[in-house]
Amino acid sequence: MNHRYRQIHIPLICALSLSITACDGKFFNTEKDSKLSAEHVSKLIPARVKDRDSWANDIIQITDELKITQDAQNICTIIAVVDQESNFIADPVVPGLGDKAAKEINQRLEDKLGTKMAGYFETMLKTKPTPEDNYLNQIRKVKTERELDQLYREMFDYYSKQYHVSLLAGAAKLVGQDVAENFNPITTLGSMQVHIHYAKAHKRSFMTINQLRDNLYTQNGGLYYGIHRLMMYPAKYDKPLYRFADYNSGMYSSRNAAFQKMINKLADTKLDLDGDLLLYNKDGDAKLQKSSTEVALIQYFSTDPTAPSARTIRSDLKDEKSQAFEDSVTYQYIVKQYEAKTGQTAPYAVMPKVVISGPKLSRDYNTNWFAERVNGRYTQCMSRAKHLKLT
Structure with a gap:
């Protein structure tokens, strides 16, 4: 399965940034002077990048269009991923x-x-x-x-x-x-390596599949769909590292991996912490076949008549790629049982363990490698922002 695209349709009911809470699908904060200009963004992009002003103008235009707050945290999040995926080259050369x-x-x-x-x-x-x-x-x-x-x-x-x-x-x-x-x-296409299925599900205007592909190879198109994929979903992560991991292994993979970790503790199982709670086909549709996570839940719940039924478990797991899963009976039951057994606060996110492979890579990597690399770029960007007094 391609772990770069493990979600298809995500309801935009409440968009969150990495550290900003919102409830109306928009990013915001309370600091009126936190909005960055295109000139500021250009200075945050690494100096080695050609046409920094052009990239900065597109980032400002797209974040305006998507109503994403243009503060240092959000802009550096975007810059870090673009730099990791393509070094700010719309159609980069891939060796070999x-x-x-x-x-x-x-x-x-x-x-x-x-x-x-x-x-x-x-x-x-x-x-x-x-x-x-x-x-x-x-x-x-x-x-x-x-x-x-x-x-x-x-x-x-x-x-x-x-x-x-x-x-x-x-x-x-x-x-x-x-x-x-x-x-x-x-x-996966463009400067932010967005899966074609995701772009197709979130087209900004009517276009054929070939027109969409061509648009993804442009500077603006690659940025638009990448920023949309990176930022336009709510998650209560306490650090950007987990959002970077999700960008590689799928929306909510970090949260779902924490859910799997709690199941392992409660049921004494050894589930892979891959962040996938169901099995999926190549098109991203859930299979009828039960995943190891679903089987473990059914077995663990079987000893408690008040626990969710197998039917409820299946229904809840279908929401694993959305924020709604956190409010499900199954998720809440596991959280309650975990906290009762351990006396500790249930973990919201852990690093997913997913191997990255493909013809564009010289060797196999994992999600932790990707997330840490992006996080390093994010930290450098935030340091530049602090030096420029933008935070």
């Missing part, structure tokens, strides 16, 4: 991307199309549009995600027209779908 993509494409095709149709596609890769400048050679030459993305779209457009994919028995399930989109391996 072409070779990695060329190596992976055959396996991906066989998994999706089956051996026979994958064979047709492989032939096309090696011979079209010309034998000398074939698609496989073009893949090896790409340097950025945008180049690879656009090449995939071109290839699948040619393939679908040449082989009439929607009529093929082996691809019947693709009827009515965008074939290129279904097969496109580029799922």
Whole structure:
């Protein structure tokens, strides 16, 4: 499962920043002079970044549009993630991307199309549009995600027209779908690496999927959807580190990992603290199959007739990607039992333990590595803000 996108639709009933509480979907605080200007933001962006003023203007415009308070904490949160994900380059070069993509494409095709149709596609890769400048050679030459993305779209457009994919028995399930989109391996895009499903669910205006993809590769588009994903959900975290972890492993993963940790303490289980309370398919939809967390809850609750039923547990866990889960019977029951047993305040968040892997990475990492790296950039930004007397 792709842990970069483990949420689809998040109700924006109450937006919170890292340290600012709100109840009307807007970020605010009580200090009238805390609002930063584009000039201030430009000075907070690392000096090595080209066109700092341009990036700063876009950040101010987007935070205005999303009604996010433009104080040092929020702006530094945004700057830290952008810098970690792309070093403030709208369409950054990814070392070795072409070779990695060329190596992976055959396996991906066989998994999706089956051996026979994958064979047709492989032939096309090696011979079209010309034998000398074939698609496989073009893949090896790409340097950025945008180049690879656009090449995939071109290839699948040619393939679908040449082989009439929607009529093929082996691809019947693709009827009515965008074939290129279904097969496109580029799922996280732009300067803030936003999942295409998230961007699609929160489009700022009507556009086709290809137009949306192209927009994500622009400076403003990449920032808009990344800032939306990072900031536009409420969480009671006491430090930005957990929001950074969530950006990598999924909304509320840090809170949910703490929930799993409490279950381990109460039920003497060894659940992975991955922040996923249900099992999901590649599209982010919950599976009917019970997760280890759900099974552990059912078994633990079975000894108490006053505990939530299996049906209630399932219903509550479906809210795991929203703030509403904290008010559920299941969550509150675990919190109460934990505090009664330990005499300690229930933890609201812990670091999720999720491995990060993919063709764009030189090796596997984990969420803690990502969050700590971003937090280091955040701390540097806040130090600059303090030096500039912006806090």
